[in-house]
Amino acid sequence: MKMATPVTENICLSEQLIDNIADALQHHGYIQLIDFLPAWLGTQLQQEAIRLSAISFKPAGIGRQNDLQLNAQIRTDSTLWLDGHSVQQEAYLQSMEQLRVGLNRRLFMGLFDFECHFSHYAEGDFYRRHLDAFKGRSNRILSTVFYLNDNWRKNDGGELLLYADEQPSPLLVVPPLFNSCIIFLSDVFPHEVITSHCDRYSIAGWYRLNNNSQDHLDPSQ
Ligand SMILES: O=C(O)CCC(=O)C(=O)O
Numbered sequence: 001m002k003m004a005t006p007v008t009e010n011i012c013l014s015e016q017l018i019d020n021i022a023d024a025l026q027h028h029g030y031i032q033l034i035d036f037l038p039a040w041l042g043t044q045l046q047q048e049a050i051r052l053s054a055i056s057f058k059p060a061g062i063g064r065q066n067d068l069q070l071n072a073q074i075r076t077d078s079t080l081w082l083d084g085h086s087v088q089q090e091a092y093l094q095s096m097e098q099l100r101v102g103l104n105r106r107l108f109m110g111l112f113d114f115e116c117h118f119s120h121y122a123e124g125d126f127y128r129r130h131l132d133a134f135k136g137r138s139n140r141i142l143s144t145v146f147y148l149n150d151n152w153r154k155n156d157g158g159e160l161l162l163y164a165d166e167q168p169s170p171l172l173v174v175p176p177l178f179n180s181c182i183i184f185l186s187d188v189f190p191h192e193v194i195t196s197h198c199d200r201y202s203i204a205g206w207y208r209l210n211n212n213s214q215d216h217l218d219p220s221q
Pocket residue numbers: 119127132145159160191192193202204218
């Protein structure tokens with residue numbers, strides 16, 4: 001049976017927004033964005049994440065070079081890679097593609113592609129302190145996390161803590177608020193997701209260089 005081709009609304013990130021992101025990455029190495037995308041898109045991605053988490057998400061880290069038991073001490077979330085098969089996934093990937101091109105134009109970062117997965121942290125789930133990339137040992141350059149939780153309250157836990165180097169106290173505490181996004185240099189900022197006290201949904205993604213080096217720290221597709 002021939003599938004109908006979904007009609008994708010074109011999302012356009014403003015040049016001003018991409019300027020701001022490029023500027024922050026250049027000077028600080030990270031940026032936190034509130035109201036990143038049109039709300040309808042956040043809502044559709046949120047609904048899709050909730051729906052698919054019940055049927056298709058897998059414990060994070062299943063894939064090559066992963067030791068599941070070791071992995072479970074480090075992270076307990078479940079994930080599903082985006083493949084652009086729905087209108088909202090395609091719209092999200094298009095937005096991130098626009099950002100990739102815009103950042104390359106401004107910062108000559110050589111970002112080659114983008115991969116991302118939905119994540120679900122159920123009550124009690126966490127992701128211990130880690131780096132998404134070690135210098136020279138990964139092709140992940142820039143990490144992005146887009147959050148899909150409305151009505152997130154202060155004592156729901158589940159914040160992302162972003163650290164500067166080996167510092168014990170965080171540089172930034174990021175609540176996983178609906179339609180907000182954090183972008184940071186993958187090999188610069190150790191970070192962790194503290195234990196979530198309720199269901200927490202997000203899309204974690206990485207802009208990558210075009211090389212074949214293995215990623216030793218995080219599951220790759
Ligand atoms: O969900 C978050 O806030 C961060 C997730 C994360 O660090 C990762 O998937 O590598």
